[in-house]
Structure formats: C-alpha cells, structure tokens
Amino acid sequence: MDGFAGLYCVNVGYGRTEVAEAISRQAFRLAYYHSYAAHTTDELAILSDRLVKVAPGKMSKVFYGMSGSDANETQAKLVWYYNNLPGKPTKKKIISRERGYHGCSVRLDDGDELLSRPHGSAAPADLHTGVPHHYWGANPGESERDFSSRRAEELDQLIERLGPDNVGAFIGEPVLGTGGITPPPEGYWGAIQAVLKKHDVLLIADEIITGFGRTGSMFGSQHYSIEPDLITIAKGLTSAYFPLSAAIVGEKVYKVLEDGADKVGAFSHGYTYSGHPIGAAAANAVLNIVEKEDLPGNAREVGAFFQAQLKEKFAQLPIVGEVRGVGLMGAIEFVTDRDRKRRFDPTLKVGARISEAARERGLIARAMPHGDILGFAPPLVTTKAEVEEIVGIAESAVRFVMDELTQDGLNI
Missing domain, CATH: 3.90.1150.10 (Aspartate Aminotransferase, domain 1)
Structure with a gap:
C-alpha cells in the first residue's frame, strides 16, 4: 500500500483510466503547441478558467510550468516585477521559514538546510523566520496561541531589521510538508498575515502539497483562512499523471502588471513546455474526479x-x-x-x-x-x-x- 501517494501527489489513486484516456485523446488530437505570443489550446483555456474560480481569494491569471520548483521561481520573478513597476526596486527579498521547502532550484532558496546546504544554495539565515512547530519550539507553559504571537513578532522584527522597503514577499506552506508534516499552531496564520499587511509584503501560499483537497478543504489556504496574493500548485493538479505546475496570480498583483504593460510591455515569461496541452487535459480530467467524487x-x-x-x-x-x-x-x-x-x-x-x-x-x-x-x-x-x-x-x-x-x- 502506498501510504504516501508517491510524493504527496497521486491524490486520485493509481490506475484511473479516465485520466489515461484524456491524455491519449489529447496526444492524438494535438500532442503539443506552445503558449507563447498569445497562443493557447482549448484544454488550457478551460483549465485556467477553472483554477481561477476554484482557488481561494481573488485570483486573476495563471502561469504554467512543469514542477513545483519552477512554479515557485515564477513567483519570485512576479514579486520582483510587481515591485519594480511602481518604483520599488529594492523590495526584492523573499522570507521563508526554517524547515520550509519550496523546491530544489537555486533562485528561490528555502529554509530546508538538509536539502540546500550541501551544495551551498541556502539563503542567508536572515531571510528565514522560525518553524511554526509548537511541540519543539514553544517555551515551557506557552500556549499555541501565545507561541503563534511570538512567531509573528519575530517576523515583524525580521522585516524591520531588513527594512520593509527591501522585503517583497513571504512564502509558506499552509502545512509544513517536508519539514515534518506539521500543521500550524492555533492563531498562526492570522497573526502572520497581520504582520505582512502592516509592511505591504506579498504572501505566497505554497499549495503544492495541500492543494486539491489534502487538508479536507480544496486548498489549505481555505482551511486556515489564508488570503494569498500568489498561489503555487503542482502535484495534485494532475495527480502526477503528467508533469504540470502553476503560479496563480491574484488580482492585486496582476493589476500592477497590467497597468505597467503600456510602459514596459507584457510580462515576459514562459518555458517551452508551459501550458502543455497533454498536461492541461490530464489536469482537467483529474479536477473532474476531484469534484465528482468530492x-x-x-x-x-x-x-x-x-x-x-x-x-x-x-x-x-x-x-x-x-x-x-x-x-x-x-x-x-x-x-x-x-x-x-x-x-x-x-x-x-x-x-x-x-x-x-x-x-x-x-x-x-x-x-x-x-x-x-x-x-x-x-x-x-x-x-x-x-x-x-x-x-x-x-x-x-x-x-x-x-x-x-x-x-x-x-x-x-
């Protein structure tokens, strides 16, 4: 028995013929076309519409990739671009949490030292805030809510030390995954979001593991009343039947990109396989199962x-x-x-x-x-x-x- 769904990803189970058939139909119909220069395919357009509607918060657009790692790199690029346009070029730093995990690429370093330190890619320690794990991190007699307040205060102090004009975003998984499968303590996300709003820092919800139902809600953000500006998805998007990831962009961020397009042109981003039509077909088939079977x-x-x-x-x-x-x-x-x-x-x-x-x-x-x-x-x-x-x-x-x-x- 697979008690780990591959790597948290085979959410709909193995051997789902409806997904295999959707992949086959698309491969016979149109195996590939790129999504550059305003091109798209019908499956991709349908999928994008579904994702924007089902995602928490006020979402607007979707950028596609092939893995959670590249989707989080897309988020970093969006954060930097978003702050460049209104003349905030120093607001670039992205804070993550110790034991947070956001991929194996090198641009967006995370707080998982076991995975990043050996090849020297880990971000400086001053870009990490504390682990939201009450069992190991709480002071003697400290309640979960008081522990959460202390973690939020530590984040506030970190942003002040770095300078609010230098901090662009905070990235976090609704539930720590690789960091130990650790749900947040009581009051954590409410306290963290208050600090981010105070300093005008974007919130990236890394829903690579928690997206599409794992917590008992469609997204972990919904489960914990998180209001993200950007959402990263992968894994359960296709239940790993095909490599596909996405960075979902909130209306707040997209409005700045849209308004800046007249000055600097469209946001230049994409990969050869972005929005792959077979991946889109697989994702639509998986979403059908997720919704139909609740x-x-x-x-x-x-x-x-x-x-x-x-x-x-x-x-x-x-x-x-x-x-x-x-x-x-x-x-x-x-x-x-x-x-x-x-x-x-x-x-x-x-x-x-x-x-x-x-x-x-x-x-x-x-x-x-x-x-x-x-x-x-x-x-x-x-x-x-x-x-x-x-x-x-x-x-x-x-x-x-x-x-x-x-x-x-x-x-x-």
Missing part, C-alpha cells in the same frame, strides 16, 4: 478517522513524542524520553528503521528528514478500511523496532 470531503471525513486512529494506536507508546496531522496527512515523531522531549541518537536511525519495517510488511510510509518521524499522505480516495490497514501495519512496524531497541539495551 475528494476534499473524503479527506475531511476519512481524514478525521485517520487522525483518531493514529492517536489511538500511537500517542501513548513510550517512544512517541507527538502524533500530528490534518486531513489525509499525518506524522508520528519518535523520542527516547517523552517527559524531557529528548531525541534519539541520530546514529540509531529510528525513523528510517521503522519506515523500512513498514515497507517489509507491505506499506510505503516516509521517514521524514528532520528527525525520527514517520510520515503519511495516502491518496485522497483512501477508505476507512484502508486507513485501518495502514495504521495496523505501521503499528506492527513501530512495535518491531521498539523490541529491537529494547534488545539493544535501550531503556524505553
């Missing part, structure tokens, strides 16, 4: 059962520090001392061993990179019976590794 609703209903099952089976185990998640995404974080919140010695590779034990028993779950964490993100078509199977296999794997640790002399 996959956000399934993620909400089955997801609630999933979260309850995770807590029931794992929350009281002596090596489990936290069970967390939302909708059909969840994580179990393992520690050697629950009371003192002490991590395992990294050389023990507890998370990786549990992931391997799960795979040996027939379940793909991910050992997350920021600790001993077992992550889940099953397809959005997952049933309650399949949840029980996923959780049952995971429990067997955890108990197997617990026994190994005990045999090795660890007191757990």
